[in-house]
Amino acid sequence: MKGKLNARDLFDHEIPKLLPEKPEVAKRINAVVGIELTGEDGGYWTLDLTENLVVERGRTKEPKCTIIAHTDDFEALLAGGSVRDLLQAFKEKRLQTSGHLPTILKLEGLLTSYSKMAS
Amino acid sequence: MGTDFAGTNLRDLIAFQTEAVSSHYDLPPQFFAGFLGPRMAYSCAYFTDESNSLAEAEENKLLLTAKKLDLKEGDLLLDIGCGWGSFMFYAAEKIGCRTVGITPAKEQAAFVNGVAEKRGLAGKVTAEVRHVYDMDYPQAYFDKIVTIGAIEHMDDLHRVFAKCAPILKDDGLMLVHGMTRPWKDREKELQGITTEAGELVKEHFGVGYWKSLWEVMEALEKNDFEILDHENITRHYQLTTERWFESLQDNEKEFAGKVVSEEKYREFMVFMAGYSIGFETSHTLCSQILCRKIQSGDIRPALPLTRQDMIVSTYKE
Numbered sequence: 001m002k003g004k005l006n007a008r009d010l011f012d013h014e015i016p017k018l019l020p021e022k023p024e025v026a027k028r029i030n031a032v033v034g035i036e037l038t039g040e041d042g043g044y045w046t047l048d049l050t051e052n053l054v055v056e057r058g059r060t061k062e063p064k065c066t067i068i069a070h071t072d073d074f075e076a077l078l079a080g081g082s083v084r085d086l087l088q089a090f091k092e093k094r095l096q097t098s099g100h101l102p103t104i105l106k107l108e109g110l111l112t113s114y115s116k117m118a119s
Numbered sequence: 120m121g122t123d124f125a126g127t128n129l130r131d132l133i134a135f136q137t138e139a140v141s142s143h144y145d146l147p148p149q150f151f152a153g154f155l156g157p158r159m160a161y162s163c164a165y166f167t168d169e170s171n172s173l174a175e176a177e178e179n180k181l182l183l184t185a186k187k188l189d190l191k192e193g194d195l196l197l198d199i200g201c202g203w204g205s206f207m208f209y210a211a212e213k214i215g216c217r218t219v220g221i222t223p224a225k226e227q228a229a230f231v232n233g234v235a236e237k238r239g240l241a242g243k244v245t246a247e248v249r250h251v252y253d254m255d256y257p258q259a260y261f262d263k264i265v266t267i268g269a270i271e272h273m274d275d276l277h278r279v280f281a282k283c284a285p286i287l288k289d290d291g292l293m294l295v296h297g298m299t300r301p302w303k304d305r306e307k308e309l310q311g312i313t314t315e316a317g318e319l320v321k322e323h324f325g326v327g328y329w330k331s332l333w334e335v336m337e338a339l340e341k342n343d344f345e346i347l348d349h350e351n352i353t354r355h356y357q358l359t360t361e362r363w364f365e366s367l368q369d370n371e372k373e374f375a376g377k378v379v380s381e382e383k384y385r386e387f388m389v390f391m392a393g394y395s396i397g398f399e400t401s402h403t404l405c406s407q408i409l410c411r412k413i414q415s416g417d418i419r420p421a422l423p424l425t426r427q428d429m430i431v432s433t434y435k436e
Binding site: 093104 | 361382385386
């Protein structure tokens with residue numbers, strides 16, 4: 001993936017490709033996580049980061065936690081890779097969550113590292 | 120927010136740290152009361168069983184700390200960084216100690232003194248607004264000294280412990296309870312390699328200095344303290360922060376936009392979640408260190424031969 005980070009590419013192609021290459025990062029999370037992106041190019045992805053390491057479109061499993069954001073915000077935050085910006089987005093509710101927040105914080109590390117590897 | 124104070128005037132440093140720490144601890148006490156346990160202990164509780172409630176674990180920690188310090192009726196106790204007075208009230212009410220606490224946060228001191236007044240403990244529980252570097256007590260004044268969850272805000276532990284040794288009686292005991300971090304992480308910080316997340320944590324607390332365990336022990340030993348006992352209680356802090364986080368989450372409607380701003384509430388949510396991960400993933404550690412004053416050539420006191428007297432195995436009301 002070159003150029004602007006694209007969430008759809010990230011979850012449809014890049015992360016599924018990278019998961020088997022870096023399984024130890026994903027397995028530290030050891031949970032099913034939902035990604036719900038709104039707006040153009042949005043969608044819902046289920047990341048099973050337990051034993052299977054699978055990314056699927058749609059809510060295919062019950063997530064332990066879910067990240068909810070507008071696609072544009074989500075892409076900008078991941079591309080920026082700034083923890084401070086992520087915190088500010090969460091405080092301002094541009095980045096919403098439901099479920100187990102500690103797991104989402106662990107996921108942040110994975111998404112940041114995978115998006116860097118993919119870009 | 121920079122924390123490199125090389126060359127900084129001490130009065131400026133004290134003023135900065137007082138303001139920075141107060142920005143966190145002088146939030147409304149009812150906010151902290153909403154997610155801490157009933158004792159309002161803003162530090163690691165102690166779980167004899169994972170099924171312990173936060174209230175039970177708070178009591179366990181206070182009992183454990185009192186046992187380690189061998190607190191006795193009439194002891195004069197100094198609590199450095201006394202918070203909302205959880206250990207002072209415990210020592211005064213359960214054991215009959217006289218307690219003096221210091222905190223740089225005015226609201227905390229006012230809270231402690233107000234509660235002491237209400238409970239008829241004025242004179243037995245006294246909180247002073249004072250920076251640790253400004254401690255000025257007579258020689259050999261205190262029977263016991265405790266500092267719980269406060270060394271994280273102290274930039275120079277050598278300076279702190281150098282002030283503690285003279286004011287502790289020769290046969291006194293001091294207990295240091297605080298967070299540390301693995302040496303490799305600390306070493307990177309000392310080399311100027313910091314992480315954005317690490318800096319954000321310091322900002323959240325106003326000011327923070329997470330040292331490695333050996334640095335704390337070195338500061339103790341170099342300032343005439345002998346380490347009698349060390350207990351790693353990291354797992355206990357993970358369980359504590361998990362419970363704080365759950366309470367914060369459960370009380371969102373009561374807190375957010377009412378007691379504190381919605382942004383401040385969400386900031387606390389993130390950091391509380393982050394702390395529990397920090398303990399779970401060995402980025403942050405927590406210890407209790409018991410020590411006494413030592414001078415080579417002194418006749419050693421007849422200290423207990425085993426740790427039996429400082430074990431809390433089951434919670435009892």
